[in-house]
Amino acid sequence: MTAPTPSPNNKKAPQFAAVKLRPVEEKKAPCCADDCGETRVTPEITTTGERFSWFVSGMDCAACARKVENAVRQVDGVAQVQVAFATEKLIVVAQNDVREHVERAVQQAGYQLRSENSTPAPAPSRLRENLPIILLIVMMALSWALEQFNHPFGQAAFIATTLVGLWPIARQALRLMKSGSWFAIETLMSVAAIGALFIGATAEAAMVLLLFLIGERLEGWAASRARRGVSALMALKPDTATRLRNGDRQTVAASQLQPGDTIEVPAGGRLPADGRLLSAFASFDESALTGESVPVDRSAGENVPAGATSVDRLVQLEVVSKPGESAIDRILKLIEEAEERRAPIARFIDRFSRIYTPAIMAVALLVAVVPPLLFSASWLEWIYKGLALLLIGCPCALVISTPAAITSGLAAAARRGALIKGGAALEQLGSIQQVAFDKTGTLTIGKPQVAAITPFAGMEEAELLALSAAVEQGSTHPLAMAIVQEAQRRALTIPHAEDQRALAGKGIEAQIDGRQIRISAPEKLPEGVLDSSMLANINQQENHGQTVVVVQRDNEVIGTLALQDTLRDDAKAAVAELHALGVQGVILTGDNPRAAAAIAHELGLDFRAGLLPEDKVAAVRTLNEQAPLAMVGDGINDAPAMKASTIGIAMGSGTDVALETADAALTHNRLTGLGQMIRLARATHRNIRQNITLALGLKAVFLVTTLLGMTGLWLAVLADTGATVLVTANALRLLRSKD
Structure with a gap:
């Protein structure tokens, strides 16, 4: 900053960084949806209209967020839609009230919505969550046992097992197709399982579905692990607060607090909103927001962010943030918006996957029909290989490879x-x-102190400092504040200044008792204003790392002030x-x-x-x-x-x-x-490259082995599921990384 040119608007008192981060225009990244080559991107919802928001449940991976978005886009009147997978939040902008239609569309796509203010339903028991998998495993075991004793009964049992496993997957595939997601993984699985039944690969059809369901559960577990940091952040802000009004203590919802309310937080309690400390002194643990493990001492008048914990005493604070605009709220908002400000490589893979999936289906069809039609090869053999290729080509691992690493990297940075x-x-x-x-x-540190005062023209040191403080009073520039604080420390009487005016890039001036007092940097003065002795003194001070400002009265130099920062x-x-x-x-x-x-x-x-x-x-x-x-x-x-x-x-x-x-x-x-930050960013890029290599490498290996007849359907699903789990687990390593 232009240190020796104080400006009354150049600095502010320390604020909460977490509170102040707001979305800005991105730089040097492709902008938009799919085919734009511009270099700007609007990271947040900007379309005018009424804004609605919900929480979405049932999303197992980042691809689910895109499915929900596709479903909502089909609703008439919706201008813009955004789903943040990390916070499970759906935001819709529409020109009219579309809540019922949106809720119906999302429900038809197989997901559930709840309002932001509603209490989430209790999580189902592990037994209930895994009941479909357990049922399918039991039916698989019975089918295998019957197959050992009676082949026709065994085949019938495998068909029944396949149909039981296929029903929820095929139903979801139909829902997604109706909502605009034609090439979802559920569609690929349904086609593969039905095709396997038609060619008589009943056992493999059932195994494909069992492995798919297990993979879905593993993806859901990985997703919940990735979201755990966000959930912990949301839990930092208490739901209720103790508000003081007319001497009475009232327990109110934190969402009811308004700026100006006085609240009370006990020792060990967390702040429900950003506040200004009214108590004389207190220590706060702000580690959850800043990563700083040592408690921070705060004095009366200082700001404290929501989520901070009062370490050792009961404190009173004045609320300074509006509902939904506290430090925690804005960090969560940042996380939501971060998913829209995706890395260029993430946007490329997203666009690539939209072409890749239908292309794989076309290639699988060609593999299934071209050899039998043109080369008289076995229909059953090549249909089987085509179905396996269909499963191998599933893009889940590739699609999640980048967002999983980016989300983990952002969360690790926040920690x-x-x-x-x-x-x-x-x-x-x-x-x-x-x-x-x-x-x-x-x-x-930005808190310089006056190191030397050099008066000229018969001026007293105290008078020079008092005049300088009068001109600088009210400015929040560090140098100006240091001059005023030094005058206050010496208990000087600071005269009244009028017509204070900042001189852009040059200094500041004011009228005191009808005389013009100007403070500026030595190099901003016209040549000849400073004599040789003044210049020698200034040079000596500057050589010691001090910042010198020159004080003039009616264009006459009356002294210099040397300030030094550490x-x-x-x-x-x-x-x-x-x-x-x-x-x-x-x-x-x-x-x-x-x-x-x-x-x-x-x-x-x-x-x-x-x-x-x-x-x-x-x-x-x-x-x-x-x-x-x-x-x-x-x-x-x-x-x-x-x-x-x-x-x-x-x-x-x-x-x-x-x-x-x-x-x-x-x-x-x-x-x-x-x-x-730089090490973590580089580690994230290494992780992305590893994930893409894993996703494509496994597919390439199993593609070759399948075409050679060495692997079949169930190994194809295992390759896809295994790749997705490996990619997600690799991304989660960033959360434990010391980089």
């Missing part, structure tokens, strides 16, 4: 105190080769970690070159100083052309540079604008999180 806005941002993060840092508030404790370790990853760093700052050089030398970074916001943008664009660059900042004037970079990363204590513009944020405010 480490980093919020990343979707798969596209995660993919861009993995390609980063350079990082550009703002200095004040990013590499430094490096963050983890800045050196963070830079060293980035270098170890092969990532180079550069400081882009509005501060003077000598102050920037002192910090850059200490950290071993290059630097560019004296930059205005537009200069930062130009520098970022130049660097970005050389190699993918991440811009890390925290101020309003960092936002344009973040937007121009490959990916913008905001510090958790940054301004609203910086946090909204950024593609990611470090909620714990620790720079060491940068290296963790």
Whole structure:
């Protein structure tokens, strides 16, 4: 940031990073549904109309979310629909009330909806959940036993077993076909099982369905594991709160709390909403939101996010967030929107699978009929191979390979105190080769202190400081706040200032007792204003890493103030970690070159100083052309540079604008999180490549063995189910990864 040019709107007091992350336009990723080649994407629902939302139950994998979306799109009046698999949430925008029609369409597609405010139905017992599989296993065992003693009875038993297993799958396939999902896995399984019955492969037809049902249960288990982190986050916010009103304590639903309400939270209790602490002092455990394991001490007037736990005492707070807009609510919203901001590779595979599935069905048909028709081969043999190929070609493992890894990567990042806005941002993060840092508030703690006061023209030190504080009073820029705080610490009387005016890129001025007082950086003054002794003093201070501002009264220099910020404790370790990853760093700052050089030398970074916001943008664009660059900042004037970079990363204590513009944020405010984010992004990409290799590799192997007659139908299903489970399990490794 332009350190020596205070602006009353340049900084804000620390906010909750989790609260402030909002969707922004993605960069450098294909935009839209299927065939668009543009480079913009709208990650959230933007169509005008009435908005409705529900929770969906019965979804076992990410493909189920697409099936629900297809069903809802068939409803007249629906303008836009989005299903977030991670949070099981359906959002619909329509021009009229379509709730009944949407609920009916989803139910006909085989899924269930419930309103957001309703209590979820209790989970069925494990016995009831697995009853169809147990029944099919028992029937398979009986069929096999009958086959050993009487072949006709055994065949009839296998047919009955197949029909029992086929009924729910075929019914679901018909539902999905009616709702617009013609090539679902249920359709492939139904065709394969019916075909196997027609060619007399009754035992294999039954085994295909049994293995499919087992695979579905395993996918459901893996999905619930993947969603467990989200469920735990939702559970952080209590359902009820104790509200204080006119001296009375009232237990109310957390959803009824409004900004301005006073609430009471006991020791060990969690905050139901974002609040401003009214008690004098308290410690809060915010680890669930920030990843910071050490309790944070808060004083009266400081903000505390929803979900934080009061460690050791009863506290009172003033609610500052509206219902549905607390820190937790916005993190959940981010997770929902992240599924729409998918990585380019995820969008490619999604489009590919839509062509791939019907193509596989066509190829399977050709395999079944071409050899018998053209080469007089056995019909039964080649129909059997065609059915096996149909099952081998099921795209489930391939479709889930990328979203499973991306979801796990985003969840792992959130656990480490980093919020990343979707798969596209995660993919861009993995390609980063350079990082550009703002200095004040990013590499430094952003709380400079007055290090030296040098009065001129007969001015007293106290008077110079008081005049400077009067001009800077009300500004939230770190340098301005440091000057005011120093005057307050010395108990000086700060005079009244009028007509305060920020001079963009130059400084700030005001009228005090009819005289103009201006504060600006030395390099912004016209040549000749500073004499040689003043310049020598300023140069000496800047060589020590201090930021110097010059105070003028009616264009006469009356003194200088030298301020010094300190490096963050983890800045050196963070830079060293980035270098170890092969990532180079550069400081882009509005501060003077000598102050920037002192910090850059200490950290071993290059630097560019004296930059205005537009200069930062130009520098970022130049660097970005050389190699993918991440811009890390925290101020309003960092936002344009973040937007121009490959990916913008905001510090958790940054301004609203910086946090909204950024593609990611470090909620714990620790720079060491940068290296963790990049390592995790790279690990996620390795995981995606492994998943795609597993999915396609197993299919290729079994395709060859099936055409050679070495494997049959049940192994084809085992290959597909096994690949899906392996891919999901591999993706879940990211949640346990130390990267």
